[in-house]
Amino acid sequence: MAFALDIVLPMLPGISFHGNFLHAIGAAAFFTIIIWLxxxxxxxxxxxxxxxxxxxxxxxIVPIWIMGFFLLPVLALKMLAGLLPGYLTIHGWLPALWGGLVMFLVGVVTGEHPKVYASKDK
Known part of the structure; x- marks a missing residue:
């Protein structure tokens, strides 16, 4: 998440991150708390x-959850930009939408996956 905040998101037009990698680690931890809330x-x-x-x-509710599952990171990213304006700036909702999609994909790739195959050691 910190890599995405520091390197990937500033590549998107309308999003800028002001800080070093340690600030990105702190912002990523704060983003994790916000997305959970x-x-x-x-x-x-x-x-x-x-x-x-x-x-x-x-x-x-069910169609909204199915069609808008990636909107929660968008809201969390906008909230993070509002709470940390000195470090993260997002100009509008369209860049927030793209940034939220990036954060959602980072979460999917780095998230915990359940075991699909049972152990063969039995």
Missing amino acids: VEVAAVFVSTLLTISTFGLALLF
Whole structure:
């Protein structure tokens, strides 16, 4: 994540990072906390809507989750830019959309993957 913040995201037009790699490590840690909070808030709101409408909201929530799964990193990246304006600057929502997609792909590549194959040592 720090490499993406320091090297990859400034290559996108409209996004600039001001700082060294240590600042990028701190910003990446802060981004991880923010994305976790955004995901928890999204699940909480989805649960409240589902319970309060007796499941009818799932007709809208499920397609939104399927089509907009990469929008959570966009919101987290915009929040990070708002909280750390001296280090990360994003000019508009379109660069944030591309940056969020990059951060989502970095998370997919570097994330934890479940074991697919069982051990053959039995």
